[in-house]
Amino acid sequence: MHQITPHEILSYLGIVKTPVPHMTKEVPQIPVFIQQMAATIAKSAGMLDSDQMTVFFHEMLSAKRVYVAGAGRSGFIAKAFGLRLLHLGYDVYVVGETITPAFHSGDTMVVFSGSGETHSIVSLSGTAKELGGTVCLITASPDSKISKIADCIVNLGDLTGYYRKDKDPFEIRQLTGEYRSVSSVFAPLGTLFETMALVFCDAVISALMEAKKAEIFDMQRRLTNVE
Numbered sequence: 001m002h003q004i005t006p007h008e009i010l011s012y013l014g015i016v017k018t019p020v021p022h023m024t025k026e027v028p029q030i031p032v033f034i035q036q037m038a039a040t041i042a043k044s045a046g047m048l049d050s051d052q053m054t055v056f057f058h059e060m061l062s063a064k065r066v067y068v069a070g071a072g073r074s075g076f077i078a079k080a081f082g083l084r085l086l087h088l089g090y091d092v093y094v095v096g097e098t099i100t101p102a103f104h105s106g107d108t109m110v111v112f113s114g115s116g117e118t119h120s121i122v123s124l125s126g127t128a129k130e131l132g133g134t135v136c137l138i139t140a141s142p143d144s145k146i147s148k149i150a151d152c153i154v155n156l157g158d159l160t161g162y163y164r165k166d167k168d169p170f171e172i173r174q175l176t177g178e179y180r181s182v183s184s185v186f187a188p189l190g191t192l193f194e195t196m197a198l199v200f201c202d203a204v205i206s207a208l209m210e211a212k213k214a215e216i217f218d219m220q221r222r223l224t225n226v227e
Helices: 006-012 030-046 050-062 073-087 119-130 170-175 191-212 216-221
Strands: 065-070 091-094 108-113 134-139 152-155
Touching: 030 191, 050 108, 050 134, 050 152, 050 191, 065 073, 065 119, 073 091, 073 108, 073 191, 108 119, 119 134, 134 191
Parallel strands: 065 091, 065 108, 108 134, 134 152
Antiparallel strands: none
């Protein structure tokens, strides 16, 4: 039977601190992942369809009331986009909030869904369409249920293959050269879509600012002042 030592008793009582195991100061791979994310975003940006972006931009330029929606992390990106639209002076609402008003004919719905198949987002997209609104989809899956509903689609691409539901195991993809050795942990799940969606939307905001000749001062006046 193990005999409890005086040091263990003092350690338990907090009088003597238990030594912390040695930890390396090196932070493995993080700079590599940052560089790979930046490179992947740049590659994705070069593959975007200019016609799709033009249609979406003009839709946002002429929109009167905008509703944004998304599930999970995509929902956070939707809110971030909505907030910047608010700063630009748009009437913008987040679907699902208790204070969100009724959607009407002529309103614009911008939905974020990497898969384009999320049940709740499919349902509200269909409802918006039935009410006479315009539905814009930001996605990584241009052939999806929501894409069949949407009036305009911006396909941000799916370079990691997450939304294609690849059947081949990682080892086979590695042998065929599809992924680098760090790809099994690089941008897991829908990370790349969500990051690309945020960057894309911020770029759209910059384009809208330029088109509307918006001043930073005017945007600052719309920042919350009750925090």
